[in-house]
Amino acid sequence: MITSQFSRIAVALAWLVCTNITLAEAPPFSDYCLRLQQEVQGKKHGFLAGNVTYYVGGFHASWELKEHETLGLTHLFHHDLRSRGVGLVRSHGKGHDDTGLGNDFSGWEFYKDTRVLYGSVLIGEKIHRHPIPTKMFWRPDRMICEYEVDGVQVREEKFIADNDAACTLITASQPVTLRFNGQSFFGRNSLTSTATIQYDSDHNAIHIVEGGTTKCQPENDRSEHTGPIMYEGMSTVLTASRDFASNHRFSKGEYREWHYEFDVPCDSTGVVLVWAMHDDGQQAIQNAMAVLGSESRQVFRPSSETETETGSGSRQNFRHSPTETLDEYRYKHASRMMLAKTREMNRQLNEDIPWFRCSDRKFEDIYYYLWSLYLMYYIDVQRGWEMEPHTQTAVNNFLGMHRYDATFQIRVGAWTGNKAHYAYGNVLTWKHLFKAGHYRKSPEGVISLADNKGTTWHSGVYGNELSEHVLGAWQIYQHTGDVEFLRECYEDYFREVFRHAIAPFFSNHFDVAESLTKMARLTGHDEDVDHWQRLLPRSDEQIRTWFHQRWQANGHEDFFGGSNDGMLMTTGFWHMRSKHFPRKNALEMTPSWALNRDKGFYGDGDLFPLAMSRQSMKTFASDVDHAFGYTPDTAYFTLDGMFRQRLGDPAWRLTLNHLQNYNFHSDWNIPVAPEAYTRSGKLFGDQYSNFNAGKLLLYLEGLAGLEYSIPNNTLTVHDTMPINWEWMEVRLPIRMPGEEKTHWPTIRYERSQSGDDIAKSIRVTDCPLRITIAPWSETKRVIASESQPDSSRMSTASQYPSYGFDERDSAAHVKLRLVDK
Structure with missing residues (x-):
């Protein structure tokens, strides 16, 4: 058996040597959540994201402080794109003016009106209402708030668990009582409330069934209508690790909305508060209790093993001390859920995006900060017109993807590792609107889709950026070689949308027509090739005329x-x-x-x-x-x-x-x-x-100058590395067709200067694709060059001398010596 294993290993190693292929390992792990930690008190509001749960801590109106964050969970909200704002009203518009069910031009900042858990601290006979953090830290995985209340140090950590339940863990340096208050949803556009409330003694939970009516503006003419709130019939569940059966109070407000208040003790052992929201009340309860580690308040075996699910979906057993109390166990379990969230965010930032380093750390931090937001905004609803995961644009704006923003967000997704999750949906989510007939067609045949959409609504039809989506889809194909993805884009979508006209997005129409022609061939629609040529002729003269006519217009x-x-x-x-x-x-x-x-x-x-x-x-x-x-x-x-x-x-x-x-x-x-x-x-x-x-594309496609094509088996490097940087390095997550392993080719750029003599090099290692290196010569004279392995110079262009390498070479190196001309 051992001999056989060694034989197989020897054969595998021999194959790798003969083919000159090496498999790159993933970059070393970095704790990006910790690295990205920002102290934001008084500067920015807090922000957390789950899948369909979001959190805004405090309120800054366009960067102007209006409300400080405080203890608890202030502005939590559920947003699964069933509505653009606060109402669920069906449009009465005709044709493309029919915005569906749930559009609302007036209530998309409804998060401002949520009041979930506003905390105060009771010390002796004195109540300290809604203390302001002395420090508040934002991270992609959590928020950390520190308070000093009458000599007592209070700390809390807020996060959204992988099941979309939100949680805060609070400790105090001395025993205190925490008082929390909030209300069922009632916003500034609300008219009535039909919410119900009860205390669920089996789960130590407040259970609200939301309901009511609101004003909203579903039509393009901004006419006002009345209808049910977006939360109609949904259950909100609030629970805690400490018992508050005898310390909760309910009261009705002026509009019959429910107000609630409860007290829990807190000390160095800690207390946990959890919020969950769902259409199914029992599911909301289960999600909330899962953060605490049990389905009900009675389930606890201090000397037994408890099986719990980690953030990665695997299951683990945790053994409890015989002396561990229920409160202690629940705090530890919620802490494990928080660590699972950290592991998942770190996994995404380590494994699903290109690794980037340079000689100026500030630009690294910007790079990873922008990636963290791009990933945090991903949503996967699986209902109606929302059947694919995709990124979104904003939190204190209406959530959802925007047709215009997608022009570059699609391209960013093309650079991720798991493109089926992070790239495909950014393109395909728009197909649903077209297939459902929610578009406008001009007399010239130009088709426009809505700016924004959800499961059953869209925000009005206008704008012609859709042609740029074609180029983004083509780039995703280049990065995957996935013809089936291309077929999904082309058939019943691009093929029909652009059948009669290609509206240019800043002179992109020639490139779009070329991409549509290639898509037609790859998807077996050869009969379309002539059509695209006739629709938009692309002779040299016609292209020159287009640009000449607009120059100095x-x-x-x-x-x-x-x-x-x-x-x-x-x-x-x-x-x-x-x-x-x-x-x-x-x-x-x-x-x-x-x-x-x-x-x-x-x-x-x-x-x-x-x-x-x-x-x-x-x-x-x-x-x-x-x-x-x-x-x-x-x-x-x-x-x-x-x-x-x-x-x-x-x-x-x-x-x-x-x-x-x-x-x-x-x-x-x-x-x-x-x-x-x-x-x-x-x-x-x-x-x-x-x-x-x-x-992010300015880093990868601009400064690093990276292009790759799996169908063409090529990686091209044509950098524009800043001359005030000493080095730069990128590692790309590339998945080859039919392989489960992610390749991580490394592209290393270095520059040094001694007097007028400049040395510049680019080294590529562990690459599964054929390599071409075209270093930027900085408009200087190349006085010497070398390449390893030996390469014939492919181009003598003064700014970008190009060197091509054999397809068997998984590593290549080009070095230039430059002087002023």
């Missing part, structure tokens, strides 16, 4: 696609993302409008880019233009075009400028992800905005 010198009213936006740069955009024009436009601080897109305080040029700002000064002076989407699309045009120096300089000024708060020394900045440079909008996701 309406008299705007060195600008593309300028409007006749003089409103020049960064959108002029977005056209540079097309591979057909004339590079000569890019070289002329960038210094004239990107780098020009008098008329261009530089803002005050050296922040790039303003959404509107300084020249245009003198004329256009609406409140909206002032509020959204800088936005993350405009930055991504603008900078992405510069990288695609291989502009080198301005691309990396402006990217680092934007990241460190927009996504890093120097006074707080933490990454931030605001929805916008005002023209005057003040933070504006959502505080944890996945609107920033496109910047």
Whole structure:
């Protein structure tokens, strides 16, 4: 048996040697939850995410502090996209004006009106109402609040468990009594409440069945209607590890909503409070009790083994001390559930996204902070038009995916490891609207989908960004080789949506038509190839004419696609993302409008880019233009075009400028992800905005210059590494077809300088794909180069000399010596 095992190992090793293939191990584990920890008291509200449970701690109205976080669970809310806001009213619109069931233009910030558990501290005869944290720490997996109350140190940790129950664990340095109060849901648009409430003695729980009516605006004309609240018939369950059977009180409010209050003791042993919400009351109870480790208050065997489920889905046995009390056991069990949440968030950040390091830690922290938000926003409802997991955009905005935001969020998903979970749904979730007939078709044949949607509603039909989704889907295919995914995208969706017209998204239509042609061939629809060619002819002359006609349009010198009213936006740069955009024009436009601080897109305080040029700002000064002076989407699309045009120096300089000024708060020394900045440079909008996701592509596709194609068996590296960085390293999670193991090819970039002599190298190791390395020469003269293994130089281009390697080579290295010309 032993000999046989050694023989099999020897054969396997011999095969690896002969084929020159090595399998890369995953990067070393990092505790990213701890690394990303931020002290945010007085700076930002808290934010936690489960699958359909979310938490906002305190309230900051567009970064302006309105309400401090306090003990307990303040603004918890369930949001499974059954409604856009507070109402469940069916639209009476006709055709594309029918927004379905659950659209609400007026109540999407309903989280502000939830009051779940507001805590106070009783010490002797004195009550300390809703203490303010001395410190509040945000992490992707939990929030930590520290309080000092009349000499007593109180600490709590809040998290959302893997079953969507929310929990807070509280300890006190001295014995105190904690008093919590809250109410059934009743919002600012609510009219009546039909909620019921009872104390469930079997589970030491408050059980509310929510109900009532509310005003809402389901129609595109914003007319007001009345209907049931979005929580109609749902059960809210509140329980604790300490008994409050004799210490709870219920009372009715002015609108027949229920108010509740209860007291629990707290000391160094700790107390746990749990919230759960579900359509099925029994399921809500089970979810809440699961955090405490039992189905009812009586189930406890202190000397036995208790089987419990960990965050990974496996089951473990925990042995309790014979002297352990029920309260102690429940606190420890809830702590284990919290650790399971930490393990899962760390697993995602370690195993499901590209690993990134560089010589400036600040940019690493921004990178992982943006990834953590992108992952936290994932939702998987499995109902109605929500059958695929996908990311979302905001929390103190209406949740859900936006058709426009998806243009870059789809591409970000393409770089994840488990693309079936993190990528496919970002594209396919929109197919449901089209198949259900919820779209608008113009006389020219252009089809538009809604901006936002849920299980049974959409937010009105307008906008033509859908063509960009095609390019994102094609990139996912390049990163997977999954023809079946491509078939799902093409058949009954892209093939029909663009049948009569391809609406350009900033000159992308030639690329879209090319991708649709390739999809047709790959999915067995060869008869469509001629159709796409006839629909959008792509001869060299026709492409040249398109770009020539729009260059310096309406008299705007060195600008593309300028409007006749003089409103020049960064959108002029977005056209540079097309591979057909004339590079000569890019070289002329960038210094004239990107780098020009008098008329261009530089803002005050050296922040790039303003959404509107300084020249245009003198004329256009609406409140909206002032509020959204800088936005993350405009930055991504603008900078992405510069990288695609291989502009080198301005691309990396402006990217680092934007990241460190927009996504890093120097006074707080933490990454931030605001929805916008005002023209005057003040933070504006959502505080944890996945609107920033496109910047992740600036790291991977821009600075690192990475492209790979599993169908073509290629990995190409054409970097634009900042010249003020000494090194940069990326490790990519790549899953080859038919393999369960994730490959982690490493791409290492290094730069050193001695006087005028610069040495630059790029090394790729453990790569399952054929390697091409094209280092950026920084517009300097290459005086020497070497490659390992030996490679014939594929290109003599001055800025990007290219070296190709044999497909058997899993490692390759290129080194250049550079001097000024």
